[in-house]
Amino acid sequence: MISTTNTLSAGAGLSNFALIKKAESCHSLTKEEIIKLLEDNSINNNLFNVADNVRKQFVGDDVHLRALIEFSNICKCNCKYCGIRKDNNCIERYRMTEEEIISLAKLAKDLDYKTVVLQSGEDAFFSTEKLCKIIEQIKKLNLAVTLSIGEKTYQEYKDYKEAGADRYLLRIETTNRNLYEQMHPNMSFENRINCLNNLKELGYETGTGCLVGLPLQTVDSLAEDILFFKKLNADMVGLGPFIPAPNTPLQNEQGGDLTLALKVMAITRLLLPDINIPATTAMETLHPDGRIFALKSGANVVMPNITNINYKKKYTIYPGKAGENISAESHKKTVVDKIKSIGRNISQNYGFRTKV
Numbered sequence: 001m002i003s004t005t006n007t008l009s010a011g012a013g014l015s016n017f018a019l020i021k022k023a024e025s026c027h028s029l030t031k032e033e034i035i036k037l038l039e040d041n042s043i044n045n046n047l048f049n050v051a052d053n054v055r056k057q058f059v060g061d062d063v064h065l066r067a068l069i070e071f072s073n074i075c076k077c078n079c080k081y082c083g084i085r086k087d088n089n090c091i092e093r094y095r096m097t098e099e100e101i102i103s104l105a106k107l108a109k110d111l112d113y114k115t116v117v118l119q120s121g122e123d124a125f126f127s128t129e130k131l132c133k134i135i136e137q138i139k140k141l142n143l144a145v146t147l148s149i150g151e152k153t154y155q156e157y158k159d160y161k162e163a164g165a166d167r168y169l170l171r172i173e174t175t176n177r178n179l180y181e182q183m184h185p186n187m188s189f190e191n192r193i194n195c196l197n198n199l200k201e202l203g204y205e206t207g208t209g210c211l212v213g214l215p216l217q218t219v220d221s222l223a224e225d226i227l228f229f230k231k232l233n234a235d236m237v238g239l240g241p242f243i244p245a246p247n248t249p250l251q252n253e254q255g256g257d258l259t260l261a262l263k264v265m266a267i268t269r270l271l272l273p274d275i276n277i278p279a280t281t282a283m284e285t286l287h288p289d290g291r292i293f294a295l296k297s298g299a300n301v302v303m304p305n306i307t308n309i310n311y312k313k314k315y316t317i318y319p320g321k322a323g324e325n326i327s328a329e330s331h332k333k334t335v336v337d338k339i340k341s342i343g344r345n346i347s348q349n350y351g352f353r354t355k356v
């Protein structure tokens, strides 16, 4: 998968190896320079190694574990790529009770996690009042709380924050407005950006990211995505290859490429050296060692899924999700063993961004 050829690229300006060196020291690249790196597969090993060095220098060898709870697969949105989109009538829907969510948070605490990530479709059943009550109870366990529940109003984000939420994940998915609008019927690109700006303004550790390999997506657009992460000064960036999901409008499209997703991630590490970057489940889904490749190419976070198996199987955003059939306990053990096998440590702290 990873090329070992060591050729210097032709053309005006710096060689691609020199561009990587420049990004390592200045943490900036132009859009054209990013495109050159994304298009040249002969530099991949060097890019991944340098991103790994930058990760080590800025955020160290600790890997932060965040326990993921997928608490509802009910969604009012119709994102064309997503297996839990509203119009997919072929999946069984579920919604956890408040007690089930809290009991999973307690399990996270018992398994020594420091953060829980509450993720769901955009499910209006969970009113601000209900969510705030859940957040407050989880905070009493001395856990950090990350939310990943989609687009909300400024006031809703403010209420969750006041209830104790620490972080929020909302991928921009793509910064190409046309592609965004095609992929997200009845959603607004402006609103997505507003949501991210509001989260930043409210003091959340704000995570964003994109899908790599969406139909009609270009390298140019991926370069814009990376520059967007930098402009937003995202605290976390999660990148995932697009994986076609059955019973969606994109079910017959070609999926994203793992190497390209890793390259987007590695360049993001060069430009935002001190942020938290997860080795994502979608990467592990495409290759059994996808998370290891990611951890060796700039990532420093893993989000093991602690959702009960019967629910986890129904949170089918894409097929064959890594870790779908294993319990929270075994999943944690597998992830910890893998991390230790590459000489990295399990973080014992909350893993907030320390800005350098």
Ligand code: SAM
Pocket: 081, 082, 083, 084, 119, 120, 121, 122, 148, 149, 150, 151, 169, 170, 171, 173, 210, 211, 240, 241, 242, 243, 244, 245, 282, 317, 318
């Ligand atoms: N509703 C929340 C939101 O929109 O942010 C969180 C749930 S959403 C399912 C979480 C992420 O799943 C999305 O940001 C998207 O990038 C990813 N996702 C959805 N469908 C996918 C697919 N087919 N392949 C890879 N990732 C996918």
